[in-house]
Amino acid sequence: MHSHPRGQLVYAARGVLSVHTERGTSIVPANRVAWIPAGFTHYHRAHSQTDMRILFLPASLARLAPDRPAVFLVSGLAREVLLTLTGPGNYDPAARNHDRAALARLRRVLVDELHEAREQPLQLPEPHDDRLQAVAQMLYQQPAGNTSLAELGQTIGASARTLSRLFHNELGMTFYQWRTQLRIFHALRLLADGHDTTHVAHACGWANPSSFIAAFASTIGTTPGRYRTSHQHRPEPRVSRPGDR
Numbered sequence: 001m002h003s004h005p006r007g008q009l010v011y012a013a014r015g016v017l018s019v020h021t022e023r024g025t026s027i028v029p030a031n032r033v034a035w036i037p038a039g040f041t042h043y044h045r046a047h048s049q050t051d052m053r054i055l056f057l058p059a060s061l062a063r064l065a066p067d068r069p070a071v072f073l074v075s076g077l078a079r080e081v082l083l084t085l086t087g088p089g090n091y092d093p094a095a096r097n098h099d100r101a102a103l104a105r106l107r108r109v110l111v112d113e114l115h116e117a118r119e120q121p122l123q124l125p126e127p128h129d130d131r132l133q134a135v136a137q138m139l140y141q142q143p144a145g146n147t148s149l150a151e152l153g154q155t156i157g158a159s160a161r162t163l164s165r166l167f168h169n170e171l172g173m174t175f176y177q178w179r180t181q182l183r184i185f186h187a188l189r190l191l192a193d194g195h196d197t198t199h200v201a202h203a204c205g206w207a208n209p210s211s212f213i214a215a216f217a218s219t220i221g222t223t224p225g226r227y228r229t230s231h232q233h234r235p236e237p238r239v240s241r242p243g244d245r
Contacts, residue, residue: 003041007062008054009110010034011074011082015050016188019043019069024125026071027185029220029227032120033082035070038062042069048192053086061111071121073221078113081106122219124181125171131158132166139179143186144205149175179205184219187212191228200224 001020010019010028017028021042028034036042038059046052057065074082085106127133134156139145150160167175183204190200201212201224216224 001041001043003039004036004056005038006056006059007035007037007065008056009082009114010036010044011053011055011079011086012046013051013053013079013083015052015192016047016185017050017052018045018047018124018185019071020045020126021069023069024123026069027122027124027181027188028071029122029188031074031221031227032071032122033074033078033114035065035072035114037065037067037069040069047189050192053082055082055085055107055110057107057111061107064111064115070119072114072117073120075113075117078110078117081110081113085110120221122181122184124185125173125178127166127170129166129170131156131163132170135163135175136178139182143179143183144203146205180215181219184216187216187224188220188227191224194228197224197228 010017011033012028012030014030016030017034019026019028019034019036019042021036021040026034044052085103127136135149135152138147138152138155148160149163153160153163164175167173167178171178173181183206187200187204190203191197195203197213198209201209204212206212206215213223213225216227220227
């Protein structure tokens with residue numbers, strides 16, 4: 001866990017990121033970008049072969065962004081600007097491909113694009129109650145499992161009614177909504193690794209590919225097949241191995 005004196009944008013040009021703050025986990029596939037304001041404690045995790053891009057914003061532009069962590073849908077223009085601003089040549093002052101004025105203009109274009117973009121968080125709230133943590137751990141280990149909430153409760157010594165209330169009060173969603181979010185997260189990682197839709201559907205607990213495609217498209221905004229294809233053509237100048245940042 002760490003924080004920065006400047007706000008930052010975190011983007012996966014390829015792969016899948018998760019951004020962890022005290023508010024929970026935000027899942028950041030390649031069609032979204034995460035914003036973390038200055039001073040917010042966080043860490044990043046790269047899943048699969050991930051090309052992670054980080055862009056710090058000056059205070060004059062950061063004030064135009066939300067004062068809390070947020071996840072935005074990335075337009076085609078915003079994506080190209082992000083890739084340009086985080087290209088290898090822009091990290092070495094002696095070898096920059098663009099002058100300072102041009103980079104400043106691009107940053108302003110990017111912030112304007114994000115200002116117009118819709119927030120589209122894919123949240124996986126982290127439980128704090130010991131009983132919910134136990135349930136979450138079992139689901140993390142077996143995302144394809146179809147064990148009912150009552151059966152999970154029997155394993156940890158809590159009733160389904162108690163667990164259902166805890167999910168609602170602490171995480172703001174039902175057990176089934178939380179499990180679906182977890183499964184979508186797992187699916188993003190498998191798709192980024194190149195697995196086909198049918199394999200991913202069964203590996204993530206869906207009875208058939210069509211129901212998986214519907215749930216995935218509703219959450220991510222594109223089909224699993226298109227998402228997987230888009231990863232096959234992502235730029236790969238810098239690859240981060242799975243791990244924490």
